[in-house]
Amino acid sequence: MTLNKLLKHICIIPFVALISSQAMAVNLADRIGIGYSNSFLSGDLDSVQVKYSPTNTLSLVGALGINTRDDNSTFGFSAKAHKIIFHETNLNFYLAGHAAFISQEFGNDTESGTEFAVLGGVEFFIPGLENLGITFETGFGISSLGNGITFKTVALHPLQAGMIFYF
Secondary structure: OOHHHHHHHHHHHHHHHHHHOOOOOOOOOOEEEEEEEOOOOOOOOOEEEEEEEOOOOEEEEEEEEEEOOOOOOEEEEEEEEEEEEEEOOOEEEEEEEEEEEEEEEEOOEEEEEEEEEEEEEEEEEEOOEEEEEEEEEEEEEEEOOOOOOEEEEEEEOHHHHOEEEEO
């Protein structure tokens, strides 16, 4: 684990402990949100995501990530569907399906592939900031980037699964 990742984990634990006892769930029907994620299974690719909730129990998410580094560029697009399975006083618990396309350049070679995942997640809200959703996700995924197919377990903390500001 790199020092940067270790510092992220050390910083997020007190933050979650501080606000988790005060979180509030909100009604997301007919709301749209914009935020970030880093939830591609095949690599470290930050992305901008848009989330729309046509009902209080269903959300659709699209994410786009682009990195144009020389000899190591990456592009990815993902789509998710969240189905809230129950509302708690402080949290929304959901099940999600994730499908993505990703393309990575390695020197002169470019590899493309797809990803699929089944996830369970939690989205919580901070009192006074009810428009800010903070997400955790976990589950199983499969990726076809490169040579062969990779099966993975998935565990995404808020710095990866993302945060969304709802309008």
